[in-house]
Amino acid sequence: MRDFVKPFRDSSRIKELQEKLLSFTFGEEVKIMEVCGTHTMQIHRFGIHQMLPPEVKLISGPGCPVCVTPNEYIDFAVELARAGLTVTTFGDMVRVPGSYSSLEKARAEGADVRVVYSPMDSYEMSIQQSKPVVFLAIGFETTAPAVAATVQRARKEGRTNFFVLPGGKLVPPALRALSADPELKISGFLLPGHVSVILGRKDYLFLRELGKPGVIAGFEPVDILQSIIILLEMIKDGRAEVINNYPRAVREEGNLKAKAILEEVFTPGDSRWRGLGSIPRSGLFLREGYSAHDGFRAFSVKPPPAREHPGCRCGDVLKGLINPPECPLFRTVCSPENPLGPCMVSSEGSCSAWFKFG
Numbered sequence: 001m002r003d004f005v006k007p008f009r010d011s012s013r014i015k016e017l018q019e020k021l022l023s024f025t026f027g028e029e030v031k032i033m034e035v036c037g038t039h040t041m042q043i044h045r046f047g048i049h050q051m052l053p054p055e056v057k058l059i060s061g062p063g064c065p066v067c068v069t070p071n072e073y074i075d076f077a078v079e080l081a082r083a084g085l086t087v088t089t090f091g092d093m094v095r096v097p098g099s100y101s102s103l104e105k106a107r108a109e110g111a112d113v114r115v116v117y118s119p120m121d122s123y124e125m126s127i128q129q130s131k132p133v134v135f136l137a138i139g140f141e142t143t144a145p146a147v148a149a150t151v152q153r154a155r156k157e158g159r160t161n162f163f164v165l166p167g168g169k170l171v172p173p174a175l176r177a178l179s180a181d182p183e184l185k186i187s188g189f190l191l192p193g194h195v196s197v198i199l200g201r202k203d204y205l206f207l208r209e210l211g212k213p214g215v216i217a218g219f220e221p222v223d224i225l226q227s228i229i230i231l232l233e234m235i236k237d238g239r240a241e242v243i244n245n246y247p248r249a250v251r252e253e254g255n256l257k258a259k260a261i262l263e264e265v266f267t268p269g270d271s272r273w274r275g276l277g278s279i280p281r282s283g284l285f286l287r288e289g290y291s292a293h294d295g296f297r298a299f300s301v302k303p304p305p306a307r308e309h310p311g312c313r314c315g316d317v318l319k320g321l322i323n324p325p326e327c328p329l330f331r332t333v334c335s336p337e338n339p340l341g342p343c344m345v346s347s348e349g350s351c352s353a354w355f356k357f358g
């Protein structure tokens with residue numbers, strides 16, 4: 001274990017925090033949603049569910065970028081690959097089933113689908129070949145600045161065979177939509193660490209008007225437990241503040257340089273999320289000046305109408321309506337080796353976390 005992590009995994013500190021947690025009583029269910037796939041994994045890995053008072057439930061939200069990407073996006077990418085283009089993407093996306101196929105299956109049929117570690121890797125590929133290269137630009141505020149920088153470079157260098165398929169999503173509009181959903185009854189949010197590095201605390205202040213407390217949390221057990229305690233204290237007192245409990249990485253204003261590049265390249269628009277439907281101004285679309293690199297505009301492939309896998313309840317999992325074991329296909333038919341939905345494919349997916357850690 002690295003030295004700087006040690007204090008955040010200190011067992012006596014964890015025990016102290018657990019005792020503090022167990023001292024809370026509410027008399028009704030309190031639902032805290034974590035909106036970050038990495039938090040979901042860490043919560044399961046460190047058994048944090050088991051440290052909570054019985055009335056407090058941690059539910060996973062739409063924090064896994066691969067999971068929230070709707071089938072029609074995947075179907076379009078599969079058709080591009082079948083049409084002979086080079087399609088590049090992060091690893092998890094390759095295995096995600098679309099309506100009828102996946103990029104992995106398309107590759108097995110001979111399509112040129114490649115896994116990359118960054119959008120710039122894709123760009124380098126486009127320099128080495130004349131065939132069009134299309135990068136699947138999914139993800140949240142964390143990965144979007146790197147996509148924006150790559151598109152800027154493509155325009156500056158006049159590259160005509162590099163494209164992105166805009167699929168990026170913004171977290172604050174999703175929090176608004178989740179807060180407004182009466183079915184969910186969310187008491188507060190554990191806010192995502194990585195996304196908050198870009199956004200800063202300021203961008204969540206709207207939560208106060210919605211009456212939902214939020215705490216920005218780091219990823220170690222002490223970070224998460226402390227953040228839950230701060231949330232529970234606010235819920236107990238009826239306060240809805242936004243607290244930054246990850247000050248070693250997150251600033252009040254966020255990363256202004258990253259925000260500036262996002263603003264320059266992207267414009268927000270209505271976007272469909274798996275499970276949550278269309279959320280106003282929650283998607284990142286290329287501005288007119290960069291439209292020459294927009295894969296949706298450049299290629300007119302026509303996938304058949306999108307459909308969901310019958311029985312997969314990934315949408316309900318992403319909304320926090322059910323926990324994965326409540327899906328009848330969990331472990332019986334669906335597993336990381338044979339995933340039926342994206343929530344089981346991605347390492348940040350809730351079904352995958354429940355499968356691995358219980």
Ligand code: SF4
Pocket residue numbers: 311312313314315317324327328329330331334335339340341342343344345351
């Ligand atoms: S267990 Fe599988 S089938 Fe069920 S919701 Fe999760 S991904 Fe879908």
